[in-house]
Amino acid sequence: MSESADTASGEKVFADIKVDSLGEVNDGDLDAGAKYLIDHPQYADYTPEEARKLLWKIDLMLIPMMTIIITLAAADKIVISNAAVYGMTADLKLVGNKYSWVGSIFYFGYLIMELPANLLIQKLPVRKTLFTSFVIWNIILMCMGAAQNFSQLAAMRFLLGMGETFLFPSCSVITAMFYKKSEQPFRTAIWFSGFSSIITGILSYAVGHANTKLANWRLLFITFASITLFFTAALYVVLPDSPMSCWWMNDREKYIAIHRTKENRTGTKNTNFKRYQIMEALKDWKTWVLAVFALCNNISNGALVTFAGQIVSGLGYSPLRTTLLGMPTGVFMTASSWMIALPTFFYPKKFRTVSAFTICLVPLICCVLMMKLDGKISLLIAYYFFYFYWGPYVCMTAICFANTAGHTKKSVVNAVNFTSYCVANIIAPQFFISSEAPGYKTGYHAILGFTSGSLVSIATYGFGCYMENKKRDEKYGPAEDNVDLDLDALDLTDKEKEKWFRYVW
Template sequence: MSDTENEKKLTSVEVSSADKDIEAVNSGTKSSDMDAGAKYLLDHPQHADYTEEEAKKVLRKIDWMLMPIMTIIITLAAADKILISNAAAYGMTAALKLHGSQYSWLGSIFYFGYLVAETPANFLLQKLPVAKVLIAASTLWNIVLMCMGAANTFPQMAALRFLLGIFETPLFPFCSIITAMFYKKSTEIGIRTSIWFSGFSSVITGTLSYAIGHADVKIENWRLLFIVFASITLFFTAIAFFILPDSPMTCWWLNEREKYIAIHRTIENRTGIKNTSFKKNQALEAVTDLRTWIMCVGVFCANISNGALVTFAAQIVSGLGFAPIITTALGIPTGLMMTLSSWIIAFSQFFFPGKYRTYFAVVVSLVPIICCSLMLTLEGRWSLYVAYLFFYFYWGVYTSFTSLSIANTAGSTKKTTVNAINFTSYCVANIVAPQLFLTKEAPTYLTGYHSILGFSSAATVCLALYGGLAVYTNKKRDNEFGPADENIDDELDKLDLTDGEKKKWFRYVW
């Protein structure tokens, strides 16, 4: 189907789905098809005269309340996943009598659980209060994590890893949803996504693993790792219960005027806040949108590196000739490299709001490609270790895809569908990746490195294609309709419509 035919189809969808609701808005009746944020603005017009200083104050309050706890929860969840690598360095493999590819399957099976639960979790987040879903899931996943310290066989650990994947599933979609609700896509979403999606997990796991490695207790160190991490994460889950909101409209630490400002200041996103109705036309648009599938392939390719390094980080470093206790300490800087890579891309938005994000991401994506080549050719453990550290620049690529998806997808059902597709792709990549690191090839892992080299290169191509398509689409819409700001339809914009249905005034960040 051509672009012109697609746009004609979307226009008909826009008119048929919106006419009834425009009439409802004009008559003062609340429409079930309206975006929840738009309803709140209509119900509280007395707060419309706020100042820029008030908006900045509300943004600061949102940042201080959301960013720390979201960053902590995401970081601890990531730490939970990579903890298995340090546990293996501390004797888990021998204690569970793992052999052959069983350790690789412990890495993969987590994502089978993730894959099974991904679509149901995304639709639960659309239908139910998002923070409540997250807190319930977080409590369960930490109970499971604690139980991992009591596992004695491969089947027991595999079953627990599978359950861990199921219960952790709502976390990333929740953070994506909250970020889209509270922040502007032009300058704020990319930066905030990079903050809560930072790679500090290895800093935490490395530091605590190093400390636990020196603990003189009766329980085995690898078992203590799981128990300590689960206890810490449960503590922060309790804090999150009191802080994380379901939406700006129900946020207890914002007063009525601040809620209005929080919603209205992000109206430029044109992506809406929330609508609990499932809309088939939005799901259809999601699966027929070329951007969705470029993103899907890009997320898959970028996460081959993630799946491999999450599972085999300790083995790679110890394979260079370092002792287990030193290996855990040497894993700490990897988190700093992950964070640096995503922040380089995100902070470009201070200078080029809404533009050139994919350009910076392409440049950053070249770093792990070069380092992967060096890992195959260099000699000397310290040279290889430095190359290995820069390998972690792969994270900036995945973070970029995540922030672009948040910023460029409008319509509640379309957002839910795109989220489900992206995280399914993420799961499949993380299932496949550990199988590419063959135990018999340790410590060189030639098959693994060659695979990462190819998939990382493909992720770079996807970034370039996504950015190019966004630029092309924006120019096409400008040529056909004129500048976006001149075409905003306030009544249609109140409705829960997609970026395709709002094409006259919706432009993509790139």
């Protein structure tokens, strides 16, 4: 089913596409990457050395930029916690549960825009869509510094949530387009890291020393938005819409970039909206297990993003010291992601859920310790390790993209996953009742229960994928022996490709 070409060094590479059999296929069914390979067969003689050099080039161009924008977006989002410590709650009279609703309402906007954003990312150029949403997002963030009351602040937080909806799906789509499944976990762990707390801590500490007519919390929003707006312009220059239109790769490199990721079996780009893939996504058990996981795991995220400053200051630290003590949380978040990602170098397509399950035990234990310990230092250490909740979320999100083929199906699965993310972040702050500060007994009990649910979800998903692979192997034999290269070039789902598609677990 494949055509080979000899390179100058004697190495064989494969075009893997039969032009005569696919030439009559409707462009709406043909994956855009497969079409590029068909149109440029003269580049099929590339060598493994060329592919390695190109991977290094892709890493240098994509990973730093995606890391920066994800970090700044997260920092700008969680700066609300430091703003509260700097007097925002008093100035805007956020009494009772009003502050909790300021945290929750962000995710109402996120929730409403989730599915439209994913479908727009599929239909429109990724870079231009992300750039436009990010510009609007930054303007709204800057305006938050001018809020005069709860209503104005809540309205802008709602719009901020709508604007951020485009960010993570865009970076995930770009990662899926440019990297093999075996390469995705560690790259995702890098750009989806927790460095935001370090940025937030440094800038918040600096702003806290400012002596201006503006309240420090207002200056905080304006400063963060101004910095992020600069990198938004850089985003437009560096990030590509797809390998086919990437300006910093020549035609040969574009071919190599597309061809080297064909083994993913998930395609590169297709803008054709397919209703049957929506139904398949909604009927797929994996969609809902991941949705339950995202809901359970992000209760921790919703609580810590909104109440991090209050939790640390509640231990007896001053506002300025609180901003500094928040910085190490990013190190723990990043460490948990990398600890899960590192084993993929040795087992690229299995045991990821085992690693995620193991790391997920850490926040479960820390939740108990936060309710039992009394010492200031011991509570702070337990609080830091609490942030290990992040690693399993990064891991399972990367698995979601690796295990879903069909571009419409992928958009729907991602939308369901992030809907759960939003619901979790909406309800989580409500468990942290102001009258229970600084102990927040109800909040920690909620996190304990939901984290247990995360563990069950991870185990269910991993075991289910393992059994599905075993079933397919017994029915069809090894995946590599059944690849239909003609059909694999089409925008088909993982279910339609079951003879040669195997799930990462």
